[in-house]
Amino acid sequence: MAEKLLTSLGFRRLQAEYDYYWKVLRPETVQRVADAAAEGDRSENAEYIYGRKKLRQIDKRLGYLSRLLDGVRVVxxxxxxxxxxxxxxxxxxxxxxxxxxxxxxxxxxxxxxxxxxxxxxxxxxxxxxxxxxxxxxxxxxxxxxxxxxxxxxxxxxxxxxxxxxxxxxxxxxxxx
Structure with missing residues (x-):
């Protein structure tokens, strides 16, 4: 596998994005999903369904960023x-x-x-x-x-x- 390289600027930008999704957006979305789930029937609960979809998008982006940043050499x-x-x-x-x-x-x-x-x-x-x-x-x-x-x-x-x-x-x- 080829060595993964990022510039110091790129590393800072991607790490900031990862931190935001992990520390801010994901916890907020998890809380919204939990609140929506507490309202009862999940099968017709638009807030719950949308929240779960958004959570999958967040997790997908976090996975991509994690793979990108893992083992990278900053140049x-x-x-x-x-x-x-x-x-x-x-x-x-x-x-x-x-x-x-x-x-x-x-x-x-x-x-x-x-x-x-x-x-x-x-x-x-x-x-x-x-x-x-x-x-x-x-x-x-x-x-x-x-x-x-x-x-x-x-x-x-x-x-x-x-x-x-x-x-x-x-x-x-x-x-x-």
Whole structure:
């Protein structure tokens, strides 16, 4: 099995989500289910049925987060020095239309396209893995194949620091 890696930022975000579900949302939901169950017939009790469904969703998410965080190695991109694309790299590429894109390669569960964070298992990251500035890669995407030229690689540079600063006051907000 491949080593599981997360950035320090990703670890903090996923741990906060786990803690919220485990310490806040799950106990609240268990109490609501217990209160609804105490009202009598459970077969037609919408509050009870909905609560049980929500509890299953919470437990499913907790299981996923637990597996994700279990045995993970936390890596700070600022500590990496390499001239090749790898975990934690911020890469700038140019497509065949001259459009440039910048992404940072992060671990499973911490990707966030709004901030340019892409999973190491994504097609783009897999195609760029191990490449150097000047290399050309073809990436197979659902919309078709696209060619990128690798323009820059940096670890822990200004782009990464801006992402970290953007999340400085971040708090987990539940989606369930």
């Amino acid at each position: 700070d991109p600022c500590d990496i020095q390499s001239d090749r694309v790898g975990f934690g790299a911020t890469v700038t590429v140019e497509d065949d239309n001259g459009r440039t894109r910048t992404w940072t390669i992060v671990g499973e569960g911490e990707s966030d396209p709004e901030y340019g964070l892409i999973s190491a298992s994504s097609p783009v990251a897999r195609a760029l893995w191990g490449k150097r500035v000047g290399d050309i890669v073809d990436v197979e995407l659902p919309a078709g194949e696209i060619e990128y030229e690798l323009l820059a690689i940096e670890y822990g540079g200004p782009v990464w620091r801006r992402v970290v600063e953007a999340f400085a006051d971040w708090e987990f907000r539940p989606t369930l």
